[in-house]
Amino acid sequence: MISKHQRIVFWCLVAAILGMGLWLFHVHQSERDRMHSLADNTPIDAPSTDTEPITLELANDSDGSITATSRQMALPSELTARARALLDHLVAEYALPGSAHPLPSGAAVDSIFILPLPVMGHAIDQNAKAGATGENNSTVLVPPAPDAVRPSTPGGSLAVINLHGSFVNAHPSGVEVETLTLLSMLGTLHANVPQIEQVRFLVDGQPRETLAGHADLLRMYPSRDTATGTPQP
Numbered sequence: 001m002i003s004k005h006q007r008i009v010f011w012c013l014v015a016a017i018l019g020m021g022l023w024l025f026h027v028h029q030s031e032r033d034r035m036h037s038l039a040d041n042t043p044i045d046a047p048s049t050d051t052e053p054i055t056l057e058l059a060n061d062s063d064g065s066i067t068a069t070s071r072q073m074a075l076p077s078e079l080t081a082r083a084r085a086l087l088d089h090l091v092a093e094y095a096l097p098g099s100a101h102p103l104p105s106g107a108a109v110d111s112i113f114i115l116p117l118p119v120m121g122h123a124i125d126q127n128a129k130a131g132a133t134g135e136n137n138s139t140v141l142v143p144p145a146p147d148a149v150r151p152s153t154p155g156g157s158l159a160v161i162n163l164h165g166s167f168v169n170a171h172p173s174g175v176e177v178e179t180l181t182l183l184s185m186l187g188t189l190h191a192n193v194p195q196i197e198q199v200r201f202l203v204d205g206q207p208r209e210t211l212a213g214h215a216d217l218l219r220m221y222p223s224r225d226t227a228t229g230t231p232q233p
Helices: 004-041 079-094 165-170 175-192
Strands: 052-060 065-073 109-116 121-124 139-142 157-163 196-203
Touching: 052 079, 052 175, 065 079, 065 175, 079 109, 079 157, 079 175, 157 165, 175 196
Parallel strands: 157 196
Antiparallel strands: 052 065, 109 157, 121 139
16 A cells, blocks of 8 residues: 555655656757857858869879869859868768778868968067956957068968868878878869969867878978879869
8 A cells, every 4th residue: 555655655656757858849849949040140151053164183002092083063142161071072082992092981070270471479468458347358469470471462461271180080190192182282272272372281170290100290281283193184
């Protein structure tokens, strides 16, 4: 025989479970509505509906060559989105069956940042007055060092390419295969986004010594034509 006290405890637990379920449902609905609202209000630089000729500088592991190859693709017009789409297409080619430079499938580039050359630094403005909190948050531009890399043409920029750690960790190890990947990226950017003159690489937002144990990721690379093979249609 169940006592009155046990029945009260039982129904209290049932009520608590139902209440928790309703609360979780309400939170889920509110979060979904918020995400839909953000998606509706966020501008997206979609690719143009018209394709255009682009050049992918494709690597070949068998002979260590890089060949400029023409493709027809629809790309965004915004510079950063355009550069990322190009590298996404490039890595996707390497993930296809029978690729001459096989790489793991999946996104390689997490984000790209474009900075005008020469890169300017910032420092705390010692002459600015402190704010209401007593902190000085004002900054001033710091002129570039005399040996800083300067643009060779007006509008020349530095591209900071932030690679996914999953892509880097799965990349084949070896001097040649790693070098071909970097040269292929540099050549593809040079052929299609000439404003990018210099390139730096990060991995998950942090500096990393090498791509997979060999190719240097700490240096700044000039964007240039890296093709060594006969151009292909």
